[in-house]
Amino acid sequence: MICFRKKVKMKLLFSLVFLLWCLLDHGLLCVGSDEASVSVIEGDSVTLHTGVEMKQKEDIKWYFKGICNAQITGDLWEIYTDDPSKDADERFRDRLKLDHQTGSLTITNTRTEDSGLYKLHINHSSISEKTFSVSVHGVGADVVSVMEGDSVTLHTGVQTNQQDRIRWYFNDTRIAQINRDQSKVCTDVQCNEGNERFRDRLKLDHQTGSLTITNADSGVYQLQISSGSSDSEKTFIIALNGVSAAERDEMRIKSVKERESVTLDPAVIRKLNDVMTWYFNDILVAKISADPSKTCTDVQCKDADERFRDRLEMNQTGSLTVRDTRTEDTGLYKLQFNSSRFSIIRSFSLTVTAVPDSGLPPAAAAGICICLAFAVLVVVVVVVILLSLQEQSKTKRKHDVGL
Template identity: 50%
Template sequence: MLHTSVNTDQQDRITWYFYDNLIAEITGDFGYICTDVQCEDAEEKFRNRLKLDNQTGSLTIMNINKTYAGVYKLQIISRTELSEKNFIVAVYGVEGRYIKVLSDESLTLDPGEVKKPNDVMTWYFNDTLIAEITGDQSKICTDDHCDERFRDRLEVNHGTGSLTITNTTLKDFGVYKLLTTSSSISILKSFNVYVQGRRIVSRATIYVAEGDSVNLQTDVETNQQENIRWYFNTRIAEITGDLSYICTDVQCNNGTERFRDRLKLDHQTGSLTITNIRTRDSGLYLLQISSSSGTIFVKYFYVDLIHAVLGGATDEVSVSVMEKDSVTLHTDVKMNQQEKIVWYFNGIRIAVITGDLSYTCTDVQCNEATERFRDRLKLDNQTGSLTIRDIRTTDSGHYDLQFNHTYLSGKLFIVAVTGAPAAQRAEMKTKSVKEGESVTLDPGEIKKTK
């Protein structure tokens, strides 16, 4: 039904047109009523499908099909004025096309035909004119007419009449209609556009010593986002893009005071700093960033505490190894005497093995975002010793061994990897040996007698 939103008895005449062809008319005193072929000079296009409401003059089209898609014009003549209103009717399930796009992507609505020189192609969004192509000229609605919805994001193709929307947002969801008008016919096509918010997920693991501060970075600018939220089981911090709302800890959730003034939000980036970090602060932190386009960025930070080992309880071992060789870092223990052995490289966990061998991991298995060693690590199931194969200069650094996550035991290996010319490396061999053991250096050839 196409509604007039008036009462018939308050008007002189209500007239309906389909592409400028008279199809229905009613006078305020009901002295004259006609539909379709009953009207003067009208064609028999609708064949008893039209019905006029005598109270309002509203028009109902029954048993509609694609033949009746197009522009209907309502003309109301009262004692004081003449008003007109256009209705663009699209028949869904016949001409309508359903299109799905992710936010931030570009979308092209293609009519699927070549524009003729004299065609006028008009694009509507939810019945609002947004673009028009006449001959070789085109015009796109201004921000005033579009309520700043598209903001220079519309492009038209003069050859095909297609419409491209760049950097789509959730607000671009709706019905787009293309009206193509030539000298002989008008064709209406509709496109049902659904914009789905994009969800981007990433992960990171951060190691920090108890009592230190840790900074969890968003890698964005606050003023380019709608909302930034931080969660640690519950919401612990939030900041809006316009800075109209900012909260941390107990300000976000009454009754929650885990951090007690130890949280700080960066107003420029929304990054979160946790000061004087404690053991109970370790765990999974969730960052959720909502952009104006509808894209949601999600990042998981796993914060793990490195337990500082007390001075006299730590063994420090310096190891020098040639590039491309293998090196084994020995634990000097038996696995069945330990609950867990954990290896760290420059503060990043790279290997774990439990005493009952129920859990073992190396490199990327321990940290999803870390793949430095790429299958070059090997754990000894009997001792938990770590072997690094095909070692590289970038593998130089501190390898920290911890037993059972306790404070009173540990071992630090300072590994220095030195490079050598290819010819020299081919002639050199390296052996790893524990202090107090015997080592045999074999030249690999038979000594000749004089």
């Protein structure tokens, strides 16, 4: 019996130890971790967000390459950034800022040597950690600012039949490739088995090697072009802009009543040589270009639908206004923004709600309104005349009584 009890105790002890190990291994006990990637152009500022609000007795520390460069306590008793007396790295002198409300860290005037892993350590009732992988790129990189849900095409500027090989990398992982005779072509999981990040979201142009990413991910995309004895590289940085989901929906999902006007704002800064094209249900309805002969709206555009005749207006920024809307204007509107280095496709949804109809033609309704107004005027005139006659009668009676 004693041996049996000892065995039970040993099993229970082993089970508890195993459970504790599982909790620690899966980050369920005390320690939580997270990782994010951030890309920035040299000279710009970048903010690493904690995602929390400072609490009393909460301690936040920021580390870069194992050195604590910033710290803040919940009672604000101790706050410092890049302080040599705290063994901080002087590379950040006068370039770090701490948000006293959240503990978020801002690096100003970034340099390429600022690239690396930044670790956030939050100590309260439990310990949590977050890692930021920051990449600072030289000014030669192309920055593409997009919204969540946008599709982006990154242009190579070459023809595949003139190159030995074109390769695309995302954060140093190969995601697409094409060679001169197209005997070796791959995208996403075809290039790297097990890496399904871009599954069914990449498309490679076989003529140019340009890469289209549907619902584009933010990060660093590197293009490598091999031609004979020379190699060239290009770097593209796709960055999600700071628009909240509510603001994005307000801009891209529109609802108006019939006969009202609505404007679709692309929220993209257009340069002189950039081309903006609007489509309604995949039919070209408006286009603006540096070449006036290629600028058009509704019926001026080739193969355009006449439903918008004289009801569309497009200004120099690329905004599209639909006037005197009708229920048949409901549908999907797509903006294609083309520059020499990249293209963006952004979708907008418009719903036009019908206004209850009286069942009469506008002219008839107007005639009825005029008749009613005239009738009211006649009634008013008659009432005024009657009151005047009544007043005159009273005056005459008074005059007769006085005699």
